[in-house]
Amino acid sequence: EMLKVSFTVNGKVRELELDTRTTLLDALREHIQLTGTKKGCDQGQCGACTVIVDGRRINSCLTLAVMHEGDKITTIEGLGAVGDLHPMQAAFLKHDGYQCGYCTPGQICSAVGMLAELKAGVPSHVTADPAVGPKFSNAETRERMSGNICRCGAYSNIQEAIAEVAG
Numbered sequence: 001e002m003l004k005v006s007f008t009v010n011g012k013v014r015e016l017e018l019d020t021r022t023t024l025l026d027a028l029r030e031h032i033q034l035t036g037t038k039k040g041c042d043q044g045q046c047g048a049c050t051v052i053v054d055g056r057r058i059n060s061c062l063t064l065a066v067m068h069e070g071d072k073i074t075t076i077e078g079l080g081a082v083g084d085l086h087p088m089q090a091a092f093l094k095h096d097g098y099q100c101g102y103c104t105p106g107q108i109c110s111a112v113g114m115l116a117e118l119k120a121g122v123p124s125h126v127t128a129d130p131a132v133g134p135k136f137s138n139a140e141t142r143e144r145m146s147g148n149i150c151r152c153g154a155y156s157n158i159q160e161a162i163a164e165v166a167g
């Protein structure tokens, strides 16, 4: 079955008519040619497809595009651009937070989402005192970034990049 859906991607309204089974990931990559978001596993295990929807990070392979009517979606292409990088993109460059680069768009979207969660006081399993709220730490980073797999193993550099942006 085909359905119409309208959502905003990186500030631009997109109106699509899609098979209802189309994932948000495939809609982004194949219907509006935003191929910065990567498909690693297509089943919620690797985090390569992470995008930010209405301020929260999600695995775009695990959600259907037609469920996102009216949503505001940010992909790696919307965070920054060459010559105008998002601070997290600049920090990944500075700290070599990637090797092959395939997981990097998802890592960066997830890192931006993680810092927003900390700012909003959302506790994690390693938050010492949930009543007080989380503070930035490498333990929080490891916990909150655990859904983003890097086969090259650039984790320590990714951690350093996030720590720099967290201040």
Ligand code: FES
Pocket (backbone or CB within 6 Å): 038, 039, 040, 041, 042, 043, 044, 045, 046, 047, 048, 049, 050, 059, 060, 061, 062
């Ligand atoms: Fe979505 Fe791996 S492609 S989690």
